[in-house]
């Protein structure tokens with residue numbers, strides 16, 4: 001038997017250390033938490049996608065009384081961006097979460113289903129999507145979605 005190790009690398013930084021484009025993206029994600037529809041979890045998530053033409057598409061989580069029918073903020077934002085701008089590559093996504101009166105100190109990281117959806121967009125446009133996960137203590141900066149989903153299933157896995 002052989003054991004292999006997968007190492008994922010990311011950076012921790014303060015919001016002020018980000019460039020102005022990324023600071024704006026993070027603010028848009030923060031603002032978007034106020035528009036979440038989260039009556040069941042009270043966990044308000046905002047996501048903002050930066051497109052390569054400079055436009056920002058932002059969205060929030062949308063819950064449902066049939067719980068699994070709800071959708072995470074990053075999936076709503078990315079799918080809306082891809083649907084609305086099919087010819088424009090997404091280049092970054094910021095995510096922020098707000099609950100019980102404040103933003104979380106530590107960033108939340110996307111769920112597995114969202115990672116898979118975000119990966120599809122990265123593969124579709126053949127362009128890295130930088131991930132900015134906001135927390136009041138620090139921001140996680142990740143170079144691309146692939147780093148969030150090692151050993152992934154993707155188009156090439158279908159053997160086509």
Ligand code: THU
Pocket residue numbers: 038041043044045060061062063070071072073074108109110111114
């Ligand atoms: N949620 C997101 O929108 N994004 C994440 O990265 C994690 C979780 C949402 C789903 C649900 O509406 C609520 O947060 C609690 O899980």
